[in-house]
Amino acid sequence: MAESTQINSRKRFPFKLQFEPRLDTPPGWFSAALQIGAVIAALILGGIIIAVVGANPFATYAHIAGASFGSIGVLSDTLVKATPILFTALACSIAFRMKLWNIGAEGQFIMGAFGASAVVLAPLLPATTSAWIFIPVMMLAGISFGAMWGFIPGILKARFKVNEIISSLMLNYIAISWMNFWVFGVWSEGGFQMSPKFPQTAWLPRLLDFGKSVPLFRGLTTHLGLLIGILVAIILWFVIYRSKWGYEIRLIGDNPTAANYAGINISKNVVMAMMLSGALAGLGGMSEITGVIHRLQTSPVAAGYGFTGIIVAWLAKLNPIVAIIVSVLFGALLLAGREIQPSGIPKMIQGIILVCLIASDFLLRYRVRIVRVGEEA
Amino acid sequence: MDHPETQTPANIPLVVTMKGIVKRFPGVLANDHADFELRQGEIHALLGENGAGKSTLMNVLAGLYSAEAGIITVNHKEVEFHSPKDAIKAGIGMIHQHFMLVPSQTVTENILLGMDQPNFRMNINQYDQKIAELGQHFGMEVDPKAKIWQLSVGEQQRVEILKMLYRGANVLIMDEPTAVLAPQEAEVLFTTLRTMVADGKSVIFISHKLQEVMAIADRVTVLRKGKVTAAGVPTLGSTRQELARLMVGRDVVFQMEKTKQEPGEVVLQVQNVHAENDKGLPAVRGMSFEIRQGEIYGLAGVAGNGQRELSQIISGLRKCTEGKILLSGKEISNQPTQFAIENGLAYVPEDRTHVGSAPNLSMTDNVIMKNYRHEPISRGWMLDIPQAQHFAQKLKDAYNIVVPNIDTPVRLLSGGNLQRVILAREISGNPALLVAVQPTRGLDVGAIEGIHKLLLAQREAGAAILLISEELEELLSLSDRVAVIYEGRLMGEVREPDLETVGLMMTGTPLDQIAAPIATGAK
Numbered sequence: 051m052a053e054s055t056q057i058n059s060r061k062r063f064p065f066k067l068q069f070e071p072r073l074d075t076p077p078g079w080f081s082a083a084l085q086i087g088a089v090i091a092a093l094i095l096g097g098i099i100i101a102v103v104g105a106n107p108f109a110t111y112a113h114i115a116g117a118s119f120g121s122i123g124v125l126s127d128t129l130v131k132a133t134p135i136l137f138t139a140l141a142c143s144i145a146f147r148m149k150l151w152n153i154g155a156e157g158q159f160i161m162g163a164f165g166a167s168a169v170v171l172a173p174l175l176p177a178t179t180s181a182w183i184f185i186p187v188m189m190l191a192g193i194s195f196g197a198m199w200g201f202i203p204g205i206l207k208a209r210f211k212v213n214e215i216i217s218s219l220m221l222n223y224i225a226i227s228w229m230n231f232w233v234f235g236v237w238s239e240g241g242f243q244m245s246p247k248f249p250q251t252a253w254l255p256r257l258l259d260f261g262k263s264v265p266l267f268r269g270l271t272t273h274l275g276l277l278i279g280i281l282v283a284i285i286l287w288f289v290i291y292r293s294k295w296g297y298e299i300r301l302i303g304d305n306p307t308a309a310n311y312a313g314i315n316i317s318k319n320v321v322m323a324m325m326l327s328g329a330l331a332g333l334g335g336m337s338e339i340t341g342v343i344h345r346l347q348t349s350p351v352a353a354g355y356g357f358t359g360i361i362v363a364w365l366a367k368l369n370p371i372v373a374i375i376v377s378v379l380f381g382a383l384l385l386a387g388r389e390i391q392p393s394g395i396p397k398m399i400q401g402i403i404l405v406c407l408i409a410s411d412f413l414l415r416y417r418v419r420i421v422r423v424g425e426e427a
Numbered sequence: 428m429d430h431p432e433t434q435t436p437a438n439i440p441l442v443v444t445m446k447g448i449v450k451r452f453p454g455v456l457a458n459d460h461a462d463f464e465l466r467q468g469e470i471h472a473l474l475g476e477n478g479a480g481k482s483t484l485m486n487v488l489a490g491l492y493s494a495e496a497g498i499i500t501v502n503h504k505e506v507e508f509h510s511p512k513d514a515i516k517a518g519i520g521m522i523h524q525h526f527m528l529v530p531s532q533t534v535t536e537n538i539l540l541g542m543d544q545p546n547f548r549m550n551i552n553q554y555d556q557k558i559a560e561l562g563q564h565f566g567m568e569v570d571p572k573a574k575i576w577q578l579s580v581g582e583q584q585r586v587e588i589l590k591m592l593y594r595g596a597n598v599l600i601m602d603e604p605t606a607v608l609a610p611q612e613a614e615v616l617f618t619t620l621r622t623m624v625a626d627g628k629s630v631i632f633i634s635h636k637l638q639e640v641m642a643i644a645d646r647v648t649v650l651r652k653g654k655v656t657a658a659g660v661p662t663l664g665s666t667r668q669e670l671a672r673l674m675v676g677r678d679v680v681f682q683m684e685k686t687k688q689e690p691g692e693v694v695l696q697v698q699n700v701h702a703e704n705d706k707g708l709p710a711v712r713g714m715s716f717e718i719r720q721g722e723i724y725g726l727a728g729v730a731g732n733g734q735r736e737l738s739q740i741i742s743g744l745r746k747c748t749e750g751k752i753l754l755s756g757k758e759i760s761n762q763p764t765q766f767a768i769e770n771g772l773a774y775v776p777e778d779r780t781h782v783g784s785a786p787n788l789s790m791t792d793n794v795i796m797k798n799y800r801h802e803p804i805s806r807g808w809m810l811d812i813p814q815a816q817h818f819a820q821k822l823k824d825a826y827n828i829v830v831p832n833i834d835t836p837v838r839l840l841s842g843g844n845l846q847r848v849i850l851a852r853e854i855s856g857n858p859a860l861l862v863a864v865q866p867t868r869g870l871d872v873g874a875i876e877g878i879h880k881l882l883l884a885q886r887e888a889g890a891a892i893l894l895i896s897e898e899l900e901e902l903l904s905l906s907d908r909v910a911v912i913y914e915g916r917l918m919g920e921v922r923e924p925d926l927e928t929v930g931l932m933m934t935g936t937p938l939d940q941i942a943a944p945i946a947t948g949a950k
């Protein structure tokens with residue numbers, strides 16, 4: 051079977067750690083407990099570091115929590131941050147489910163944002179169009195452009211066996227350059243590196259739009275994109291676990307040879323899964339551009355949501371419903387980062403949590419034993 | 428067998444004892460206070476039904492699992508293994524049914540892999556030499572410089588054995604080593620094992636083939652539902668029937684009676700088919716035959732003569748370069764796999780883990796692989812989960828599949844039970860044509876009896892069956908006609924086959940060249 055890996059401590063030390071593969075499958079609660087334990091361990095570790103640099107860890111944590119969940123206002127901001135992550139995480143989870151390593155959610159997100167912007171800026175529809183037409187058309191544009199950006203690596207893989215990791219990664223850079231071309235050149239507003247603002251009818255409705263009738267919503271920027279994202283997550287869950295196509299995806303993901311034997315067309319499904327993945331990321335781009343930014347501009351669009359989505363998808367074990375929760379946590383961390391300091395402590399804690407979660411996954415597969423040096427080696 | 432005659436059993440030292448081993452998995456008690464003793468220089472067979480806990484018990488001994496209770500001693504010293512590394516240090520090495528070799532590396536590299544000994548300044552030539560010598564000593568010739576992918580299954584197994592011997596194993600555990608071997612290869616393995624025990628090593632041998640066990644093993648221990656029902660019974664003086672009864676607790680029928688019946692209409696037509704193997708070399712070179720309703724067509728042949736490729740073209744997993752295949756009159760060759768499935772093809776592939784199942788998916792997901800496209804398992808684009816579960820539960824009960832529940836991932840099933848899942852799935856669709864490749868590989872005698880009954884029932888129900896097997900006994904007793912494949916061609920076809928004729932054809936003699944007395948003697 052597997053070999054056990056060892057870390058040799060200094061020769062004089064009589065004990066050492068030994069990692070052994072766990073062959074029995076641990077019960078379900080164990081993995082949940084490990085994950086919670088990992089987060090707690092990460093917070094303690096972060097706390098120690100905060101204390102070492104001279105701050106009060108409790109106060110810092112309280113501040114971070116306050117900055118992301120403390121009031122309805124910041125909670126709303128957290129949700130705004132979580133929305134694009136949710137879309138890219140869903141995009142990644144559908145592709146990863148089939149063991150298609152789509153690293154291109156970033157590019158697909160950008161192309162979705164571009165497609166939605168083109169509706170206003172090209173312009174495909176006049177600025178006076180009603181929101182009822184504007185928003186569905188922009189959604190369609192975002193989905194189509196994202197899907198197209200997923201289709202390219204998909205077809206390359208299905209037809210020519212081109213590695214999708216490389217092709218989808220490359221397409222990210224093309225997408226950024228493409229967006230820059232339009233932002234800096236064609237659609238530039240008076241030479242600034244951004245397009246003109248979209249007309250209000252091309253904005254996704256936000257909670258603050260209802261501030262007149264519901265006073266609680268005043269100033270809250272949470273937009274319709276979140277609701278769409280949650281809806282998509284639920285639909286995706288049904289697609290994966292309850293639909294015929296989802297069954298095919300799970301079968302291909304687990305054993306492509308068996309799927310082929312069951313008469314499933316793998317090439318077709320590779321292309322379809324990549325297109326769906328791209329479409330979801332593209333819809334995320336549309337949601338961000340029409341819900342938050344309201345104009346095409348490089349830095350807030352190409353903010354790395356596609357890459358965060360990869361991490362979130364993994365932490366959620368590719369489960370779309372769990373991805374909602376994990377996205378909100380990541381949104382909180384992103385927000386707290388900006389509230390406390392531009393980068394630094396919150397980023398560090400984010401990193402520590404990640405490392406701890408990955409380590410906990412390791413513990414799920416290996417157990418650690420302390421052995422006397424004499425006994426072994 | 429070959430141990431020194433002067434010693435009486437009483438004073439042959441015990442190398443391994445296991446006492447009161449308990450190992451539980453969620454929902455199963457795999458070993459229930461099992462005891463086991465291994466003497467020095469013996470070949471000890473471990474028998475038992477599928478899921479009886481043989482592999483589990485041996486995994487405990489090899490340090491892969493740790494038991495919840497029980498004591499293990501090696502050379503009279505109590506030991507506690509936490510990893511295979513600990514076990515090999517105590518001289519115990521296990522060879523699993525699925526080899527753990529790196530295909531792109533040489534024999535020597537594979538043997539040295541994971542060892543601390545040679546550091547990065549290693550001189551590979553010197554090790555090549557050592558390994559060649561070790562192989563010669565035990566009668567296992569392998570080229571140390573050969574890459575694993577170039578080796579046959581039998582040779583790969585030798586590499587696994589050498590790997591363990593090189594690490595100083597004194598006790599070799601082999602989990603169903605002959606399941607993947609052709610009879611000739613198995614003979615070679617037995618010679619090796621005999622050399623090893625003559626050298627003072629001991630072997631634990633898991634197998635379902637009782638004939639083989641009687642031939643090679645000195646003693647047997649039988650497990651049933653995790654408990655030991657017979658400990659260390661000498662094979663000398665016991666019969667296959669007795670061993671079978673010990674295993675399954677009832678009498679087993681080895682020879683099936685099949686009813687006389689007239690074959691119906693032609694179901695499968697194979698017309699001058701040619702195909703290439705994975706390496707692009709011709710594997711099937713012009714085969715033609717027909718199978719009718721209610722007929723079992725047995726295809727014998729030494730492994731690697733094109734039977735794998737033939738079964739793949741029929742089931743749509745491989746393209747044929749020439750000729751065509753008709754299923755109930757419809758051309759299915761070079762069509763999408765799904766086309767043949769929709770037209771009533773069922774296929775039990777040779778490789779149950781890599782082709783026939785999705786290991787991490789549940790039993791339910793695995794049994795609906797062929798019928799999920801239609802009602803009642805699905806409706807429109809949705810799966811009907813309760814119906815799928817109902818179907819899985821029905822198969823579990825009807826085919827006696829031992830599994831904690833239908834949501835269990837099939838990678839946790841014992842080998843024989845996984846095979847039952849696949850057979851249950853394929854047969855339950857009442858296929859027009861059933862292609863079964865080695866359908867009883869790895870099954871216990873009771874289960875084999877069950878599968879033979881199922882195949883005969885399908886025959887009576889009017890299915891056409893292509894049975895490809897290396898088990899000649901099985902093939903001859905079930906088939907209405909037996910054909911032999913050799914280097915991609917049919918050597919001939921007989922209605923009342925006898926071992927001698929079939930054996931001659933398997934080595935490449937066409938039927939019409941076989942001396943008349945034998946051929947007519949077959950009638």
Ligand SMILES: Nc1ncnc2c1ncn2[C@@H]1O[C@H](COP(=O)(O)OP(=O)(O)OP(=O)(O)O)[C@@H](O)[C@H]1O
Nearest residue numbers: 452457477478479480481482483839840841842843
């Ligand atoms: N890792 C595991 N997790 C859960 N259950 C397991 C695991 N390994 C084995 N089992 C269960 O334990 C029982 C004994 O399995 P084992 O593999 O030892 O059987 P076996 O005697 O080797 O059978 P076979 O002849 O079919 O190989 C089976 O019911 C099996 O499903």
Ligand SMILES: [Mg+2]
Nearest residue numbers: 481482841842
């Ligand atoms: Mg087994």
